[in-house]
Amino acid sequence: MRGRLQHVLSWNRWYPALLLLSVMGTAQAAPMGFKDSWMVMAENSASWQDISANYALTPRWAVGAGSTFMRSDDKAISRTLTEATATHLAKRWNMPEAQANVWLLGGVGSVSGNDFSGSRTMVTPGFQLDYETTRIYSAMTARFNRADGLNHDMLSLRAGFSFYEADYDEPQPWFIVEARRMNGLSEATEVTPMLRIIHKRYFLELGVNQKNEVRTNLMLNF
């Protein structure tokens, strides 16, 4: 039964469909805010905790810092990364009923782990493609987390819909499903259905993955 479940959830099985979905149109909340604004982001789950903040110097560039704790599924391996980050809006399409973006992400910092001594320099280049309307959301995010002897590349695919079209000053609930995989720490694809609430500058996601682990995402733009 477990083997069958693993087969169903195996990355190779879902990758083409999820990739197609992401290409057709995916979006994640923007990883930076408007010019001269701060964006604070935090995620908490059993195997992943991070907190980061960035400041938008221009409409297309933000710089910041973040800290991430990652743990393997069997709890044997853990990593702590502290990094300086840069976020660049490479391309935006503003359409009458939709918006699509190409984001370039990058970071450089120090990673430590419980299976090696000292710390190593880690670089975390990546990108995000997203597409969003007032009712549909989709995003693909890839981060290539590399250090000497370490490869924790991460790929996340998200898709969902809002329950109704809300006015600007009303809270808007969404249903989002994310499939995420991280090389070298988890051999399983984590699938998390989430309830998302957006209310102006506040963004909250609450979900439970297939291992019954609770996950929380928070974003605040000010």
Added chain:
Amino acid sequence: MTKIFTFSSLVLALLSPLHAWSATSIKATVNGMVCAFCAQGIEKRLSQLDAAQTVFVDLKRKTVAVQIKEGQALDEKTIAHEITEAGYDVVKLERVNQSVQDIKAQLKK
């Protein structure tokens, strides 16, 4: 006749200030405004303008409206610049003799 003249003058005198107080707003049609979390940058940037009295954002109708403070000047270029800096594209701008409340009520009809 004198009474009619006096009455007319009184009515005109009362109406003139009302006319002077009639609100002026700049209304923009904006592409890409799909999410309140992202679009709140528009509201924040426009609200910081000295001449802006009230700012209204309507995602469904892709509309942003700024009511100008009485006696102050605000041009369309400034509005377009602030919306563009917030990351969106302005496709239409118009100056209207309406308050934001009126525009809101009109759009909700």
